[in-house]
Amino acid sequence: MRVRTLLLGAAAAVAIAPAALAERGSDGEVKIIYWQAPSTMNPYLSGGTKELEAASLVVEPLARYDQDGNMVPWLAESVPTVDNGGVSADLTTINWKLKEGLLWSDGSPVTSADVVFTWKYCADPAGGCAQSEKYNDVTDVKAVDDLTVTVTFGVPKPFPYGPFVGAQAPIIQAAQFADCLGAKAPECTDANFGPMGTGPFRVTEFRPNDVISFEANPNYRDPDKPAFATVTFKGGGDTASAGRSVLETGEFDYAWNMQLAPDVLGAMEAAGKGTVVSAFGTLVERIMINLTDPSPALGDARSTKAHPHPFLSDPAVRQALSMAIDRALLVEIGYGAAGKPSCNVLPAPAIYKSTANDGCLVQDIEGAKKLLDDAGWVPGGDGIRAKDGVRLSILYQTSTNAVRQDFQALIKQWWSEIGVETELRNIDASVFFGGDPGSPDTFQKFFADVEMYANNFDGTDPEAYMANWECKQAPTPETQWQGNNMPRYCSEEYDALVAKMAQTGKLEERAELAKAMNDKLMQEYIMLPLVDRGRVSAHSNTLGGVVLNVWDSELWNVADWYRTKTQ
């Protein structure tokens, strides 16, 4: 087999030169499989993870996050802070200085003009830039000299690391994209499919939604890297077959995002060809509680603040629902190594993680019953609790997904034990998350009592994420149901915390504020976090140097990957 001979050849090459001292290109080919295929190499034209990660082999940001969520300088010499003078005291400007001697893969120098151009490219309103959020509030980007740029914000930015940081905001070459601004952006097919970059590899062939071929970038800044001469980046298929190709047949070296049932993944790993790795970020599977009344009888006022929910507005009911859930069992059944029980909606990075809510880790059916009894919710003839004619009958919606349906069934069982009736509903993900204001089934409209999905935030800073539950973020008919505050939570105290965080620059203080917001949401049971979902990937046993990173592209350190000597 071709693959096998290649592997043997690569192994032989490694045997001669130890991995650490490998020369550029000495380890032959590395084959990566993503079961979702990248459709473009320009991260600014597609916000999809698959595109960002494929592009991260080629284009790079000024700074990015390592596996622990710490910011590390990448194309910049250092990370500017208030302390080192890189960020102005009023938090409105930041100065980035590029490393010296950086070259694009065509041999031309990387200059501050490229950085300025990158901002212009994404900021053009006609371009439909998918990452424009990263450049929010930027009023100007100026080249001070060939290697220095100054980013000016219109408002004080306590966390000024949006622009040019992370896989979402890499630097693109001004010369290549000069004619691709605004409405012309989609027409530059060649540039979008083969951007010039500073990364360890460059594109040799791009087949959209299928396969990408890369070769080592001859102008990469570290002359000994990358160890691999070529990369084949295959896309498409399904999770199981991608996992199989790495763990069972050994055709591929690295498979991304192995969302598989724990037993299936375990059986594949047992074949002995590869290893499953996981890491945890901020992705939390949670149940959102609708604090407003979703009754169809309300017409246009359905699920709006005008009508509080008949029973979920009672904190005791919400707390009881949370207490009845056995989160450890959910993890065991649905995620295995890829999940851990969570009592926080903000579970990471470590400095933001609260320990105040860990009581939820233990299921307490009796406690939940007592809580409901004390609150006046008593079981009726059919076993369903009721008070003043209001029955605890819940419509529970989520997207169509095997694990989510398992969760629904289990939780329905637990809730029935405490006298709560549950009707289950699942909606196709493209509709549920589709955001179509015309569809009644979107997660924003929330025409149900509770709904389950997962969400996270990019990077490490939770400010924007925690601001999701501001009063004004509630989706309403007036905003075409846009907004992230699904529970329609509205608390002046909470909004004050959000406002305060927006003006606080010191990391420790920001952490305290974030924790306080998290604890407030948790202790009022506005949402019930279930599982902290990690990212799971698989790599071949002959592939070394993989460091799984949930804070940035998974392929962030591909320059350091190498072929191990023997299996």
Added chain:
Amino acid sequence: MSDAGASPLVQVRGLKMHFPIYAGIFRRHVGDIKAVDDISLDIRESETLGLVGESGCGKSTAGRAVLRLYDITGGSITVDGTDISDIDKEKLRHLRPKMQMIFQDPQASLNPRMTVAGIIGEPLVEHMSLSRAERLERVYELMDAVGLNRSFANRYPHEFSGGQRQRIGIARALALHPKFIVCDEPIAALDVSIQAQVVNLLEDLQEQFGLTYLFISHDLSMVRHIADRVAVMYLGKIVELAPRDELYGAPLHPYTQALLSAVPEPDPVRESQRKHIILTGDVPSPSNAPVGCNFCTRCPRAEQICHEIEPEFRQVDKGRYTACHFVGDTAIKTAEPTVGETVKP
């Protein structure tokens, strides 16, 4: 036309053609349809033997079985001195030129994707070594013989009328100079106006080429016109076989009598004086024939013996054969039917 002393060209003895019935999940053999059940007859050289009977009585099956178009269940068939009842397909194939068949439905029996020349010429390719030109010449001769315009040679069957198609079928049958032709209801599918033409053509060809016919039909008047001798079939068996005039003049078997009484008389005066014998009930299923005489369930003369013992098919007079317990009994020869309904129109 033919004299009684001529040697038989075709000799059939105890011919049986049973079709198995399968049923159930495993298609087990549960019984047989006895389409032809033990018939014997001789066909003399150059004569026409008519074979008549109701639909479903097995006459067509008998005709095909005689030509070994089926693998027969039992009995023997000798054609022109060769026993063909058991010979293998390849030998049989070489005997095919001697014995041919003209089919009932001229539309269905001609391959729709072949031209007239192809249809008529195909057996020549198979059985004779002729050059292309010679073959075409022979095709033209045959077309002339059956009265088809030569210019039609490259047309397809669907472009012809029913009578013309039957002429193609006849020309095809004649192609290899056969001695014996089974005509399986050759006129049943044709307009009345065309029927006479085709029958006359068959008679002319018989004279011209010295053919022997087994003429199968349910049309008693047509058989009376063409046949020298006539055999009557009922439920897979021959009930009566006699020279034409004797049979039509004085039928012996009650079934033959009933059958002939149903033939309309052209003269209305005589027609009004005739007595019709109407048979009651349906023909029993050939898969479940009655015990005793096959006809006993409908026979106006049936008695106890008919339900118990199968009558023997035997010669009762010179050249006259029948299978009835009462034949030979003088009473029956002259008697009018007394049982069953007698109707005056």
Added chain:
Amino acid sequence: MLNYSIRRLLLAIPTLIAISLIIFLLLDLAPSDPTANLPLTIPPEVREKIRQSLGLGDPIYIRYLLWCKQFFVNEPLNILEQWFGWGSGDRLRVLSWQTRSPVVDLIVERMPQTLWVVGMSYVVGVLIALPIGIISAYRQYSWFDQIGTFVSMVGFSVPTFFTGVLVIVIFSVWLGWFPSIYDTTHQVTDWESFLFQVRQMIMPVAVLALFNAAQISRFMRASMLDNLNQDYVRTARAKGLRERTVVMIHVLRNSLIPVVTVIALGVPQIFGGAIITEQVFKVNGLGQLLIISIQGGDLPTVQTLTFIFAVLIIVFNLVADVLYGILDPRIRYD
């Protein structure tokens, strides 16, 4: 026949225009959002901007006419100009929303693997199906027929996502004979690379061929059975023809008439790709392009692909009718 074909083709034009409009309306009415698959971290304002940049803000008739102009005018003109060097040929083409690249280029890029794999499986399927159908009919209820029927039922009723995964587990995982992932960049340059191409095609082709063969062999069998009992077959036997000649010339030729048309009508399916099988073996041809475009709400790609399928279906319907006329002398068009 020529007049008939030309008339049919002319009649197809209004039909196709109507079809393109119906497809467009259906796609537009269906709930789909090109930004739905983006991570939840991308805020709604940005999504709205993306939608605007894709032209979703325009009224539906503008978008439809724009597609018509791009597909019916710009694309052909660009091709002509590039062929003959008349001009630059850079009119705005139909652009995919997912990849932001011309849809026609995507289709052209994916055509080879789809034709190789799906087309080959169709050819193999037909080649297997015809003899099986013929023998099954000729020896009706024999062991061969029973097994043939069983295999056909299995091939027809067991979905390819099951048989596909099954053969991958057996031949790739356990035996390691064939690659489980199709390499679309593979170039056949010499004997060695040809063998690799054969090896990577075997499994998808076999899985699809089983499915195709199941269908066609049933047709062949039924058609043979119809004809075997016809009077003209008895005539052929009475002529004293060899059994081979009877079956292969008389019965088979007549039986092939409906089968050939069924085969012709199935050809557009080849171009449609085999959505599931392509996914299972990562062939990434037209079927996979269609399905990811549907999932990604990529309307221009879905619209263009389905319209091309509609054209192919109409063309091959005509081909089937013309073939019928050629094969069956009873049918005449004028």
